[in-house]
Amino acid sequence: MESKRNAVFMTVLLGVMSATCYYLLYHFNEQILEWSKQGGWYFMVPVSIAFLFSIVHGGFTGHFWDLLGVKAKTTKKS
């Protein structure tokens, strides 16, 4: 029961963080695109955003399927 509650908490937390990331991207999109198109060292802007979203949203999607009961069968090989 405790672990189920923790799983729900983590999923909701990561979901909120992911939604916040997307909201911020939407809200500041003009400034972000302005930086992106300058190129050069500004390449760090889209690359960093991609990494951040992959960690936050990737964590959320993993927990999401887990919570729905869609889990891997077994470890295949080590």
Add this chain to the structure above:
Amino acid sequence: MEISFINLELSNVLFLFFVGFVGGLVSGFIGSGGAFVLTPAMMSMGVPAIMAVASNMCHKFPKALIGSMKRAKYGQVDVKLGIVLGISAEAGVLYGATIQTQIKETFGDVGSNLYVSMVFVVVLAVVGGYVLRDAIKIYKSGSTDGTAKTTKLALWVQSVNIPGTMMYFPSIGAKVSVLFTIPIGFLTGMLAATIAVGGFIGVPAMMYVLGVPALMASATELVIAFIMGMGGTIKYAIAGYVDIRLAMVILAGSLFGIQLGAIGTTYVKDYTVKIVMGVIMMLVLVSRGLMVPVYLSKMGYLEEWWGMGTLSENTIQFLDKTSYVMLIFALGVGAVIILYALISGYMKHNKEQAAAN
């Protein structure tokens, strides 16, 4: 080129999210896929070709990162092989891009499209046909674990000993000379630069030339895709071509898909990866094959070589649309097979668990 970004409409966002999900599902399962639909889809929304390619790359590397981490948990990833192949693939991407530019300068846009389509048709017919035939053979053989015998070529590659170049790879369970892995990575990269789906050669090459099991080959391909995607993204981002909004919308859907595709691999036998890959490759082959007469006609070759005249505008439009629909169909069929395999494997597993209890 003046860099300008398109206005994002809700319908476009939803479409990219959905295609991202389906593409992610396929990628999580066979190691690649989605790009061949996403790039033309973005172009049809008015995104310039180079920005569509750049934005696609920018969603690909974080997706591949998450997918490879997930499949590494299942013990399916050979990180060492992925890194070795990934580095040579990066060199292949750069060389492939140079060739592409030269062809474009010499023969123009239509000539470049004809070249890409011809590469698609030849590679998919030979490699895709072989993968599908192999999958059917294993299925008919009734092999209980669904794995294929190591090919004669792979056995030979594993037997060659070139001192100073040998490296042990866990997925192969043997030492292999990097003189074999370098050309494989290079060709994967070259193909990725040309048709955007390097996995169509990388995965079969790992399976048939190196002797890597299909499930491990498709998982290791995600490491290669991460390295190639990351390198490609940096290259395009330095030039300012990445539309991060498009990339992150696609990523939103594809991360749901890639998790599901990766989970699916734990419920299937080895040959299912080959079936999905072979079927997608055959359908993409038909799609690209439909466009060959269009480009031949535009370049005047239909008349010059066969005296057939040129194709009418209506015929060109029909072939163009049919080809695009066929690409979406290819991705859709792949996703349906994966979902079917996942659901039936999941139900069978649950029944076995219930019986055991």
